[in-house]
Amino acid sequence: MKSAGGRLLAGLELDRAASQPLHRQLYGQLRMQILTGALPSGTRLPSTRTLVAELGVSRITVVSAFEQLTAEGFLRSRAGDGTYVDTLWSEAAPQQPMPRPPLSARSAATSSRGTDLFSEAPYSWAPAETESFVASQIASSAFPATTWKRLLGRHAGRTDPLMIGYSDPHGYRALREAIADYVNDVRGLGCTAEQIVVTSGAQQAFNVLAVLLLDVGDMVLVEDPGHISGRLAFQSLGCPVQGVPVDDEGAVVPDGPAHEGGSPARLACLTPARQHPLGMTMSPARRAEWIAWAQRNGSWIVEDDCDSELRYRGKHLPTLFGLDLSRHVITVGSFSKVLSPSIRLGYCVLPEDLVEPFASASSVIGRPPPMVLQAALADFLSEGHLHAHLRRTRRLYAGRQDALLEAVGQQLAHRIEARPVDAGLHVVGRLREDIDDIVVARGLAAGGVYTYPLGEYRLTRRLPPALLIGFAGTDEAHMPYAVGRMAAAWDRWERSSRRY
Numbered sequence: 313m314k315s316a317g318g319r320l321l322a323g324l325e326l327d328r329a330a331s332q333p334l335h336r337q338l339y340g341q342l343r344m345q346i347l348t349g350a351l352p353s354g355t356r357l358p359s360t361r362t363l364v365a366e367l368g369v370s371r372i373t374v375v376s377a378f379e380q381l382t383a384e385g386f387l388r389s390r391a392g393d394g395t396y397v398d399t400l401w402s403e404a405a406p407q408q409p410m411p412r413p414p415l416s417a418r419s420a421a422t423s424s425r426g427t428d429l430f431s432e433a434p435y436s437w438a439p440a441e442t443e444s445f446v447a448s449q450i451a452s453s454a455f456p457a458t459t460w461k462r463l464l465g466r467h468a469g470r471t472d473p474l475m476i477g478y479s480d481p482h483g484y485r486a487l488r489e490a491i492a493d494y495v496n497d498v499r500g501l502g503c504t505a506e507q508i509v510v511t512s513g514a515q516q517a518f519n520v521l522a523v524l525l526l527d528v529g530d531m532v533l534v535e536d537p538g539h540i541s542g543r544l545a546f547q548s549l550g551c552p553v554q555g556v557p558v559d560d561e562g563a564v565v566p567d568g569p570a571h572e573g574g575s576p577a578r579l580a581c582l583t584p585a586r587q588h589p590l591g592m593t594m595s596p597a598r599r600a601e602w603i604a605w606a607q608r609n610g611s612w613i614v615e616d617d618c619d620s621e622l623r624y625r626g627k628h629l630p631t632l633f634g635l636d637l638s639r640h641v642i643t644v645g646s647f648s649k650v651l652s653p654s655i656r657l658g659y660c661v662l663p664e665d666l667v668e669p670f671a672s673a674s675s676v677i678g679r680p681p682p683m684v685l686q687a688a689l690a691d692f693l694s695e696g697h698l699h700a701h702l703r704r705t706r707r708l709y710a711g712r713q714d715a716l717l718e719a720v721g722q723q724l725a726h727r728i729e730a731r732p733v734d735a736g737l738h739v740v741g742r743l744r745e746d747i748d749d750i751v752v753a754r755g756l757a758a759g760g761v762y763t764y765p766l767g768e769y770r771l772t773r774r775l776p777p778a779l780l781i782g783f784a785g786t787d788e789a790h791m792p793y794a795v796g797r798m799a800a801a802w803d804r805w806e807r808s809s810r811r812y
């Protein structure tokens with residue numbers, strides 16, 4: 313019969329200053345010794361009296377730890393003969409690292425953003441910085457916190473079944489109605505509330521659409537350059553993507569099948585309202601060509617429209633969804649840029665016959681977003697707060713864009729050329745020198761200045777080097793200072809890389 317002896321006692325270290333109670337510490341340490349094989353099966357533990365004396369703890373501490381370990385099958389007590397390590401866990405204990413299956417081949421697509429700079433998510437980039445050139449950054453100080461808090465409070469205490477139970481997979485009815493009114497008003501979409509399904513942002517909509525519309529191996533057309541996270545949703549499902557070039561009129565419609573001898577792409581994901589990341593609006597002629605393409609090939613179009621409400625000049629053009637009578641188009645929208653990405657609310661506008669299949673797939677993939685948020689947003693929309701917020705932020709962002717362009721003109725004109733954009737939250741700053749924009753962005757990031765390089769958004773096409781410079785996250789008055797920091801970081805990087 314083995315005895316735990318002094319080895320066990322020497323291995324136990326209880327910390328009286330820790331917030332974890334002593335019996336939980338004792339339990340955890342004994343459990344770990346059994347799982348790692350340090351206390352093999354059949355080992356007899358010291359008596360409770362010995363442990364109490366040696367560890368200087370109360371009897372109840374030792375007894376509760378032993379009782380819990382016995383209930384979980386780690387210890388067994390024999391009447392009149394003490395407590396032993398049970399065979400249940402100790403024999404399964406790994407003595408050395410065991411091989412595990414690899415991650416799925418498809419999972420690689422979810423991390424294929426390309427450069428090491430962007431393996432780090434934007435939230436970990438100096439989160440305390442109030443100024444940022446990150447393209448998707450909104451003005452956090454402009455968030456309507458008082459109204460939002462009041463609306464959340466209105467619903468947070470509700471205990472009716474609608475609020476507390478599993479909610480409708482289509483989304484909260486009042487929110488679907490408010491979204492239908494909103495998109496018909498600001499974008500002329502021409503849909504009913506029944507055609508809306510609420511999602512956790514555009515990203516969930518892309519994931520659900522990928523499951524709903526595509527089989528593994530189906531070809532997907534994406535814009536090159538184009539939105540990265542949307543593309544990854546399709547690729548991570550095992551669908552190859554093919555880039556279509558973008559010109560002044562938007563994404564160019566391919567002539568033939570996606571690849572030689574192959575069948576046409578099953579789906580095209582497009583940003584007609586404001587090409588992401590370059591910013592142009594798709595021309596009416598190009599819109600007609602894409603709809604004809606979808607009808608001719610029997611393919612889907614996903615119309616990604618995440619921020620066309622943030623338009624400073626020029627007119628809204630009719631959506632592909634509104635133009636297509638043959639029901640090949642699905643529109644995806646989001647409140648990430650118009651309100652905040654952290655509320656994780658977006659929506660899909662679907663042809664009637666896709667609504668039920670989409671809602672079913674959506675509830676398997678993620679369940680509907682929290683009801684409190686949906687109800688608060690429904691009120692936010694129906695009481696006119698979003699319209700007021702949009703009016704405010706449009707003015708704010710237009711001012712910030714002007715300030716950015718002015719400061720760039722004064723301090724960085726020798727390095728970049730940036731033109732005003734009609735919509736969105738960033739300008740595209742073309743580099744005057746033909747150097748790798750990813751290397752430049754990495755150099756600036758090393759100096760604490762964060763931008764997105766255009767090269768990150770490309771698939772295969774070589775593009776003139778450029779940086780996406782977000783203007784929404786920096787106060788107008790601070791813009792000259794922030795651009796000055798960028799200019800200084802650029803100079804420092806250039807000197808350190810000896811590029812005089």
Ligand SMILES: Cc1ncc(COP(=O)(O)O)c(C=O)c1O
Nearest residue numbers: 448513514515539588618646648
């Ligand atoms: C082109 C594009 N689509 C969609 C989104 C919104 O995604 P989500 O709603 O998942 O935040 C963004 C946000 O940056 C975007 O740039």
